[in-house]
Amino acid sequence: MLEIKNLHARIVDDGTEIIRGLNLTVKAGEVAAIMGPNGSGKSTLSYILAGREDYEVTEGDILYNGQSILEMDPAERAAAGIFLAFQYPMEIPGVATMEFLKVAMNEQRKARGEEPLKIPEFLKRVKDAAALLNMDMAMLKRPLNVGFSGGEKKRAEILQMKLLEPKLCVLDETDSGLDIDALKIVSEGVNALRAPDRAMVIITHYQRLLQYIVPDSVHVLYRGQVVKSGDKSLALDLEANGYAGVIGEAA
Amino acid sequence: MNIHTTPQRTPAETALIDAFGDRLSLLPGDGTVMLKRDDAIEAIKSGLPTRRIESWHYTDLRRLLTSVPDFDPAAAPNAIAPIVEGSAVLPVLNGVSSTKTPDIEGIAVQRLSEKLTDGSIAPGLDRYGADDAIGALNTAFVADGYFVDIADGTELDKPIELQNLQSGGQTHVRLLTRVGAGAKAVIVERQTGEGAALVSSVSQLLLGEGADVTWLIVQEQPDTATHLAQFKAHLGKDSKLTLFVMNAGGKLVRQEIVVKTTGEGADFTLRGINLLAGDTHTDVTMVLDHAVPHTASTEVIRNVVTGRARGVFQGRINVHQYAQKTNAKMACNTLLLSDDGEFSTKPELEIFADDVVCGHGATVTEIDHSHLFYLMARGIDEKTARGFLVKAFVAEVIEELDDEAIVEALEARLDDWFLAHG
């Protein structure tokens, strides 16, 4: 489903190269965890997948279902089914969360040539999803992410993920800032979305999240490259021995 | 209304124009300088600014400047100690600089009268706009002052204190300072004296690349003095200027601050305190130009108004079209403590670049009653509690300066004022 080939990318503003020859393949139905120390390029990778203009791909390609997505803008990628759960979700004053959800869902439907959702159907979907994530509907009437706690923001991200039904979910440090209860709820929400036709890329610094969302593969990112891949035991190994060993091997 | 009339000259305007005729033969300057003086007096002949001139909206100089003293000082001013012990002092007494200049490594000091005579200062005498009345007044009459040149890389461990001391009459002084690349200095500008005076004082500061300067203006004129001052600075690449202005005196005061960032990475900080008492009028007007990308500024002005004092703060931040990534913040907070006091604020943003973060805030309030109540509930009587809160309100700005000697010196000036007006 996702194939990243020899990807090189740099920051447009100052030309700093962050991703330096990254290769990664994620199949449909697979949950891939990307781990790595701070500054290894994890968040950058998520932004590049989503099409952020601050980064420029200088070499290599990203194939999604066999097609290159490099020329697509963020909205087109989203409509094609790529979803990024942000590490720091943006606050958008004055825009009620419900309105935002409706516009986003209907825009994506439109892009796929589907009819807009009828209001009752929309409400039902939102209510169901909110219940699953233990979210209060009152919160969804508030402006998007404004005044939400860290945990509420992350839950709202997963809620959006559920409603938008993407095919490729990229979760950027979704566990950061969550207490253990919130982590469980968010993880259950994510696990419920695991499906044979859906791939997930879970970016995390710690193994903690992977106790709840058990990955099919684990990849260690260091200096903009995948330096080691393995199954879920690799995550446990990293937890026990730190990154130094793996990085040392690679260097 | 917009009815245009040609008004009669006021006594002050007439006195200034007459004085120019009388003084002309005594004023130093080569041909270029003298031509600039002629232009300047022409500007005064066309009338002092009124409230119809936007930048003078709250200070109708034509109406407020009711009389002009002649040039003869009443006495010789007394020397005063610098606010920070050990500072190198450059005194200007009744408008005349000293022939003795301190010998400090990396610093060259020249009397301004010499620069007027040889004409090398001429370009700096240009006014910065049609409404630059202080510039015009000063250019017409300026006879002396200093030019201080701090060499590249010089780091001064003690402040330089420029003292402009008057004992009545008119004084018109210019203080020019160039701070070389990478140099670091603290410069104190003292403005004080006694007697009925008209003072115009223009300070010009040029900051080289990476220069770091703290400039303190301490104005403590008597309530018989008209004090018209200007501070102009250009901030070069990666330079840093912290300007601190304290107005604690004067009958009619206008302090203009004209700052321009001319190099990327320049950083400007303004901290101001206006302590206003009696039947006085004090106006601080700032025009800040962010002329290049990636520059930052913050301005905080705190005002305490007592008696029948009238205060004004005008602050305009201009962000030019190419000055992207400008970060500018301005705040003006006023405590209005008497029923007869007034304060007017006009914080302006003029923004032509889109990728900027600019903001300003302004408040006019009484003392916070809950704070007052809290202190009184701890057994502090109301008068003491009020004094405590008012002082804390302004001291907060001083304490931000991270130089202990300076903070102490300024707090001492603050204490003096509260003692006299508390």
Added chain:
Amino acid sequence: MPAVQDTIDRVRKIDVDQYKYGFQTEIAMDKAPKGLSEDIIRFISAKKDEPSWMLEWRLEAYRRWVTLEAPTWARVHYPKIDFQDIYYYAAPKSTPGPTSLSDVDPELLKVYEKLGIPLREQEILAGVQKTDVSELEEPSDNVYKSGRVAVDAVFDSVSVVTTFKKELAQAGVIFCSISEAIREHPELVQKYLGSVVPTSDNFYATLNSAVFTDGSFVFVPKGVRCPMELSTYFRMNEKNTGQFERTLIIAEEGAYVSYLEGCTAPQRDENQLHAAVVELVALDDAEIKYSTVQNWYPGDAEGKGGIYNFVTKRGDCRGDRSKISWTQVETGSAITWKYPSCILRGDDSSGEFYSIAVSNGYQQVDSGTKMIHLGKNTSSRIISKGIAAGFSQNTYRGQVSAHRKATNARNFTNCDSLLIGDQCGAHTVPYMEAKNATAQFEHEATTSKISEDQKFYVMQRGIPEEEAIALIVNGFVKDVIQQLPMEFAVEAQKLIGISLEGSVG
């Protein structure tokens, strides 16, 4: 959020020139000769069958006006206006007032159809004399959920029709054209006209006092809550015509009225002058809510043509506990010069100003408010949202003052500016004047652009760039939109979207 969707749809439907109201209507007009003189003023006054006191009032203003010069302090630039090259009176031939549908020029009805004045109103406009109240009260599912709206339509200089008059009269509310009020209610007009904006107030107000041709008059008597929204649509049609309407609204003790004005004009290469005066008077415990959706023709993409909108609007909170609230959505005009103000004269009175000013192309906006605190315990609130795009200049200019006797005056001001593109300018010029120690003023202002982070976030959810910006902008102006009557809120959101069309690079 249907408005956003609608905005986008609407934007897509519009051609290169985005101004949808830019049609001209061929209607037989009755015009005075070009230029201004005492004779023209006599002509206007005679045309309107005015009493002699009104003529004298006009002439006095005119004599004053010739001694004045146009103000230059605002941050707007335009060539000197030749006041002798303007028609000061133009009226559709069918005046005065239709008595049956057939009297209303069908072209005129089409105009209102094109203006998008909601269907229900058009029926009312057309069926003006079929004023069978019960029939009009039939419930309907039209957009006016909050109730019915009485409309006064002003076409060039003349009020062509006012709806719901009879029903309003039953409640004691007078809603008619100002010309009619001068004839039918001279005692009220004489008492209040010029009492808020004196004839000598400023250059354009003085001009208006001399030549105003029509406008709306509202009188809500003591204790009456006006049973419906009142609305005036202003339309400038005739070439080289100035529009000088005059609106006077009086709310007596304890009365309440909500009034909305909407404005459009055809596309023309020349600039047209609009110099209106609006006066509001609120007596004890009265409340007036005045909303404006201003969409005069802004000029073309090169800055050619467009309306010069030089307007004096002022409300006088004359009574204790009175309240006046201004809400404006300004998207049109080549130049806007407008400061709806409140004089807080009564004790415990309050004033509000909510504004959205959108500028694009070469538009110049210098707008804001004045809150003059005179009485005790008065309060005011200012929320201003400026959005500048294209090559436009957008200035907020506002004054808040507390006079010596205005103990406990309170003001809160928030003005935020949003810049879209790097060729436009946003300026904030607040004047705060406190002369009373118990005053509490709080002012905050920010200027920024739409954050790239926000835009990326919204687009990541599948929302295309242009709509992402519309969404964020609508969020930015939400606080003000909420102040509008609901039906107009939707219209205003659409207008903002349309106005910003093409600004995304």
